[in-house]
Amino acid sequence: MATIKEIAELAHVSIGTVDRVLHNRGRVSSDTKRKVEKIIKELDYKPNLLARQLKLSRDYTFGVLMPELHQDSKYWERPALGIYKAKRELESQKINIKFFHFNRYSEASFIEKSNRLLNDHLDGLLITPILIKPARELIHKIPEDIPYVFFDSDIPDSNRLTFIGQDPYRSGMLAAKLMRLMTMTDGSIAIIRILPEDYHIDQRIEGFLHYYRENDGKKNIQIYEWKEQRDLSSLDIISQKILDEQSDLQGIFVTNALTYLIASFLEKHHTERHIRIIGYDLIDKNVDYLRSGMIDFLINQFSIDQGYQGIYSLFKHLALKQKVDDTIMMPINIVMNENIDYYYYSTDDLGR
Amino acid sequence: MATIKEIAELAHVSIGTVDRVLHNRGRVSSDTKRKVEKIIKELDYKPNLLARQLKLSRDYTFGVLMPELHQDSKYWERPALGIYKAKRELESQKINIKFFHFNRYSEASFIEKSNRLLNDHLDGLLITPILIKPARELIHKIPEDIPYVFFDSDIPDSNRLTFIGQDPYRSGMLAAKLMRLMTMTDGSIAIIRILPEDYHIDQRIEGFLHYYRENDGKKNIQIYEWKEQRDLSSLDIISQKILDEQSDLQGIFVTNALTYLIASFLEKHHTERHIRIIGYDLIDKNVDYLRSGMIDFLINQFSIDQGYQGIYSLFKHLALKQKVDDTIMMPINIVMNENIDYYYYSTDDLGR
DNA sequence: ATTTATGGCGTTAACGTTACCGCATCGATC
DNA sequence: GATCGATGCGGTAACGTTAACGCCATAAAT
Structure with a gap:
């Protein structure tokens, strides 16, 4: 060279x-x-990028605005894991990371944490804008010279550096295809819609219904709503209701990481028929039920990688001064008993 | 720091x-x-790894011993793509790569190319040991201080730095599970076994049969052998034979990248029943038939990544003096119409 | 006619690591 | 007591890039 x-x-x-x-x-x-x-x-x-980085290396501090780790059945631990992984990998480059965790069911909490984020003079931001309204307000307050990246959810008409996530509509279609394969005979399907309203979940349902509309219009598909944040055990009531109402139930599509709750219920109150379950995310409890066969398929969002890519994009833009893709779409990954080993890593080593 | x-x-x-x-x-x-x-x-x-590399950077030349790119329906272009990608990414580190392509159906060719490889005084080797016997002889002749990496196939009791590949047995099980889901009613399944004997292909078949043995012992599964290297069109004869012999055929499991040939045949001679096809590898023609619906599932080997990881492992070991995992297993990836977009990249930009 | 900008360029000190060179000191050897 | 080798250590050039600094011209302003 x-x-x-x-x-x-x-x-x-x-x-x-x-x-x-x-x-x-x-x-x-x-x-x-x-x-x-x-x-x-x-x-x-x-x-020579090595020489450039060596010369230019300075401290960067990135702020991460995301839900509390324990929420959504500890789903958020996974992107956090990726964020730590990126930090470790970029150790030589003096990357610091500050977390700002909000309660994903409280706009007030989001606003409070985002104000703290803004006052902290950070070099780059990694944000989960799941609460769209306050997130829109936040982006107006971000100084122009500070790059910010969205992950998990997107606000396309913003000035974000990039968005990292998965196409929820497509993933719903995929779930429907798998569900249909498993339930070709007559019978009904239930969808669990988790409230409060959430763009991702709604899109997954839309995609699911779209696929059936195109391929099997007569199929009986019922949507059941459930307010998650109240109390996990209330899902049992819904589950029971589904079983009571749908005597010919063949499968349940759970639209977020709480899939294991349905599996757990069906395991206890097991029925004559084998009821198929398709859900989302490789959190520990879901993986257990996948391994035991109660859950048939999980759709993997590559949550760890989402966090990793988020930090890496900021680093790439600021430190390496390289171009970052406008959107980074994660593949829609089908995980089942036979290939889970190649996708799942425990979150035990989260803290380092 | x-x-x-x-x-x-x-x-x-x-x-x-x-x-x-x-x-x-x-x-x-x-x-x-x-x-x-x-x-x-x-x-x-x-x-500080940057400073270390900057200081230590010297020219490394790696040799790649792999089949001719056009063989197996251009399958080998994909790992080559990954090798180029790694080269580009490590440009600052002065990495050179020399290719030695052999005819994967000729031991003589393998031996000739491996001798050339040995005489070229290289710093590291990336080898596809699909021809096991001559490959075993080759590893004895490799000087002790020269690290070598296997990809695609493995020879476990060698001194290799690492092996990069996929578990073929598992992937066969996975194919069987999907096939079974699609063909729950009565009927038979055909497996196409491509000759000459090949460890991968045999393992895929073993895994497939294993799954059925465990879950559906009575299923009628017939294996049809086909000598690929003769002439692609001879597959039509086999295909016709399958259709003739198995009047209740439900699905065909094609054990390598030639899946598209079966799809093409069935498209032309289409039958009453919808015959399901599961095959391997995201080569262009397979992807076309997957998109059009003739092929139901493809199992992705992450061939591009295999090449990339191969070069990167050598670099990591030699230049970074970092530990390299003994085995790098690629996930077994299920690709269908609904998620193909997130996995497939055309090989058009191969040459750079 | 002297000052003051400004354009055009070379020089140099870092960034952190590595490895060679060489200067002391000291005990052993003849 | 001069020579030698070994030991313990400091100094320094280099890897390639960046950016501040400073020098010399020439042109513009007073």
Whole structure:
């Protein structure tokens, strides 16, 4: 690889001049500029990123605004794991991370934490804008020169550096396809819709229904709503209601990480028929039921990777000054008993 | 992060001494050694990898011994793509790569190319040992100080740095599970066994049969053999034979990347029943038939990533002097129409 | 005619690590 | 007591990049 020094020698100038040309810092005559640029092209010069980073390395502090880790059955531990992983990997580059955890069912909490975030003079932000209204207000208050990344949810018409997530509509279609394969005979399907309203969950349901509309329009599909934040045990009531109402129930589509609760209920109150379960996310309890066969499929969001990519995008933009893709879509991953080992890592080593 | 300089100051020694302690290069009194080591621990010193690499960077040339790219329906283009990707990413580190392509159906070709590989004084080797016998002979001739990595296939009792691949037995089980889901009613299943004998293909079949034995022992499953290298069109004869012999055929499991040939045949000679197809690998033609619905599932081997990880492992070991895992297992990935977009990248940009 | 900008360039000190060079000191050897 | 080797250590150049600094011209302003 060509270096700045070689370019300087060939152009009969000093490395300072080459640097000025490379970075358009002026103070170079147009003649020498042209000469240097020609040689840069001829040698196909690419800066040595190691040297650049070594030289430029300075402390960066990133702020992470995300739900409390224990919420959604500890779902949020997984992106946090990825964030720590990125931090460890970038250790040499002096990356600091500050967490701001909000209660995902309280706008007040989101607002309070986002104000703290704003007052902390951070170099980059990683945000989960699941509470859309206060999140919209937040982005207006973020100084223009501070890059921010969304993960899990998106606000497309914002100035975000990038969004990292999964297409929930597509994943719903995929769930429907798998469900249909497992339940080709007559019978009904139940969908558990978790409240309060959530873009992701709604899109998953839309996708699911879309697939059935296109491929099996006559199928009896019932949606049951459940207010999660009240009390986990209240799901048992809904489950019982489903069993009572749908005597020919074949499968249940659970639209978030609480899938294991349904599995647990069915295990206890097991019925004649084998009721199929498809759900989301590789949290510990879901994985247990997948292994035991109570849950048939889980859709993996690559939550760990989402956190990792979030921090890495900020780093790439700020420290490496490299281009970051506008959107980073995570693959929709089908996990079952036979391939779970290759996807699941316990969150035990979260703290480092 | 602590630096060598800081340690030196705190220990009242020079950075040279700290370096000697860190690398056990002797010429340090046991007193100062202890003193320095204490401070190293206290500060939890971790070397700055950027600086290390920058300093140590030297040219590495890796040799890749793999089948000709066009073989197996251009399957081998995909790992090659990953190899180029790694090369591009490690550009700053002066990595050169030399390819040695052999005819995967000729031992003579393998032997000839591996001799060339050995005579080329390379710093590390990336090898596909699909021809086991000559590969075993090759590893005896590799100088002890030259690390080599296997990908795609493995020879476990060798001195390889690592192996990168997928568990074929498991993937066969997974294929069987999906096949069973799609064909719950009475009927038979055909397996296409591609010859000459191949460890991967045999394991896939074993896994497939194992799953059915455990879950549906009475299922009628027939294995049809086909000598691939002769002539692609001869597969039509086999296909016709399957249709003739299995009047109640429900599905076909194709054990390698040639899945599209079966799909193409069934498209032309389409039958009353919908015959399900499960196969391997995201090569272009397979993806087309997956999109059109002729192929139901493809199992993805992450072939691109295999190439990438292969080069990266060599680099990690030689340049970064970091530990490399003994085995790198690729996840077994289920790809269908609904999620193909997140896995498939065309090989068009192969050459750079 | 002298000062004051400003353009055009070279020089240099870092970033953190590595490894070579060389200067002392000291005991052993002839 | 001069020579030698070994031991213990400090100093320093280099990896490639960046950006501040400073010097010399020439042009503009007083």
